[in-house]
Amino acid sequence: MIWQLDISVLSLIVLCAFATIMVKDLLSAAIIFGAYSFLMCLLWTEMGAVDVAFTEASVGAGVSTVLFFAAVFQTTRRVGIRKSGRMLSKAVALAATLLTGLLLLIAEADFPGFADTLTPASLHVSPYYITQTLHDTNVPNMVTSVLADYRGFDTMFETAVIFTAGLAVIAILRRVTKDTPFAPPAPYIVSEGYPDTIIRFIARQLVPFIQLFALYVVAHGHHSPGGGFQGGVILGASFILLAISYDFKIVLGIMNERWNVLLGSLGVLLYAGIGFLCLLLGANFLDYSMLSKVLPATDTVMARSHGMLGIEIGVAIAVMAIVVSIYLNIVSHGKYDKGL
């Protein structure tokens, strides 16, 4: 903790938050929001929560900015200038915000200090996780072991939430009928797709390395920051990069709708299936230690490590497919014919 750095980053974050609300151009708002996410990522790194920072960098600053762009591309760039006459609702909203802020400030006084070791939160299970992770699971990165093993239920339903989000986007946006051809709103200049050699070449060179890095993040999540969510998002982002630098069709050729939904379900199924396998082998749901009966040459400790790897792969597959699916749906207005 370097307080000068904290103060400067925090004030920049507040500035970015205000700028995101105040700016009238939605595209600019999306860019500023990306900067906001990146500053949050810096702050978390500085607080020592590197896994969270990694997630924020890949999801918040990376993919969600692209998704905002896609949404802006399909809708409108300008905020509707609202005439007065809504003063009452604004006043009510302001009062509610101020009241909530006041209550939060009052409650904040009861909070323990940062990293205080004598609070209930640090006394109950945290010492067990910190001291026993390596002994129990043979995984040095205790964030991964808490996420994927001790609290595997939580992460399983997080994966299910992402899957549900993907399904919801498909349910809302996807239109199978090809009634009207794709026509972007007027203020956009859509490139006719003339091949830009520089962009295409660099993207083509970078995509394999990005995907390799994503696999590394998934597989090395036990030892370093990273894991299924981050790796899956990076994998999805590599496809989005292809879609932006080439065109929409090339990604559709690799990952069409059927594959996206199939892989998304497969990822969640893999996660839950490993849980059920433990159940079948006579242990509790998601208790990987019993997997040593089916995995060759592992004891109960190493089996937990391998079980985590299995569910991380499931998470990565699900997240990748859903990210690609959401992007394709938003950018083509659910028609899968033409897009950004």
Added chain:
Amino acid sequence: MDIIVIGLTIAGLAFFFATTVGILRFPDFYSRMHAAGKGDTLSSMLMLLPLVLYNFHEANLANLLLAMKILLIGVFIFMASPTATHAIVDAGFEAGAKPWVKKPEDEA
């Protein structure tokens, strides 16, 4: 060694400063992107290189691996940053951004 590290870092900061000034002060879209693309890439390199060198205070395998990773980040920036700049400039050209021309009577 320390002197090289400090010198490179200061040079990187100076180029970052020049980049910022360039983005803020240049008159039109193209020259601003010129400042952003060139300055950003060079100053990132100048900041990463001392980090690599600094790692060799204790030369062992772990530090060598770390230095390799930082160098890989450098390679990535070296490829991605100019390409991104090129893409933005290209989009601006397609959108019809007018380059700045010097007109003495045009005070704006």
